Amino acid sequence: QANQRSIYGLHAVNARLWQNPKSITELYIQEGRNDARTRDVLEKAAAENVRVHFADAARLDAISKGARHQGVAGFIDASKNHVHLEDVLENLSEPPLLLVLDGITDPRNLGAIIRSVAAFGGHGVVVPARRSVGMTASAWKTSAGAAARIPVAQVSNLNNALKDFKKAGVFVIGLDMDGDVELPELELASEPLVIVVGSEGKGLSRLVSEHCDQIVSVPMSSTVESLNAGIATGVTRYE
Numbered sequence: 001q002a003n004q005r006s007i008y009g010l011h012a013v014n015a016r017l018w019q020n021p022k023s024i025t026e027l028y029i030q031e032g033r034n035d036a037r038t039r040d041v042l043e044k045a046a047a048e049n050v051r052v053h054f055a056d057a058a059r060l061d062a063i064s065k066g067a068r069h070q071g072v073a074g075f076i077d078a079s080k081n082h083v084h085l086e087d088v089l090e091n092l093s094e095p096p097l098l099l100v101l102d103g104i105t106d107p108r109n110l111g112a113i114i115r116s117v118a119a120f121g122g123h124g125v126v127v128p129a130r131r132s133v134g135m136t137a138s139a140w141k142t143s144a145g146a147a148a149r150i151p152v153a154q155v156s157n158l159n160n161a162l163k164d165f166k167k168a169g170v171f172v173i174g175l176d177m178d179g180d181v182e183l184p185e186l187e188l189a190s191e192p193l194v195i196v197v198g199s200e201g202k203g204l205s206r207l208v209s210e211h212c213d214q215i216v217s218v219p220m221s222s223t224v225e226s227l228n229a230g231i232a233t234g235v236t237r238y239e
Helices: 010-019 036-047 057-064 085-090 107-120 137-142 158-167 206-210 229-238
Strands: 004-008 024-030 052-055 072-077 097-102 124-128 152-155 171-175 193-198 214-217
Touching (some): 004 010, 010 036, 024 036, 024 057, 057 072, 085 124, 085 152, 097 158, 107 124, 107 137, 107 229, 124 158, 152 158, 158 193, 158 206, 171 229
Parallel strands (some): 024 052, 097 193, 124 152, 171 214
Antiparallel strands (some): 004 072, 024 072
16 A cells, blocks of 8 residues: 555554554564563554564564564554644643754654654654655654654645744744854743754755744864754754
8 A cells, every 4th residue: 555654673663552553554473472572562552453463574574674673563554654733732831842854854864853852852843745754664763762752743835834833933943054153052942942954965945944033053073064964953952
């Protein structure tokens, strides 16, 4: 099916069972696995009425395309991977702190970003529907379970979403090498805030930059030209 995606690994599968079990279409458990973490997955799957099969290692290897699956793999309906932005906004505590991704296409970057949002505080991640990575199995796995706690909303028009944030009184800052201010001097850090991160290569798109209240750069040694988006996000979230 067009929307069907694989999911594998104990962290990723367990996180999905807690956050969005209805998106799991079926799970496969490797025959002979009886460790505590596998039993936890089985119990949670049974409680959520997820269909479970027992299969040999070759079947799980095929589902995960050779990646390390830890004896647990399955399929999800990718059309149910994301929440609505309105749901994120309705459940915000004050002051809201959100992350918006502009042109991030590597699922491992997305997973690392979600992990940093969970580690340093944050209420959600927003990604555009086009020219952007979504919540793939690789992103779930890289997040190391953080995707179970951090909602990821998908929007059809990123610029309109930024306008709506600003109308609601949320400041929008963009990360870029040529910022108006360096991160330690940022005075909006305690305000209702949206942080926009672009791709490592292209950075922020022109229209997205125009919708930012301030462009912020992360000070670095002169021997380094740029930071990976996931690392830049972690540094900024900590600040």
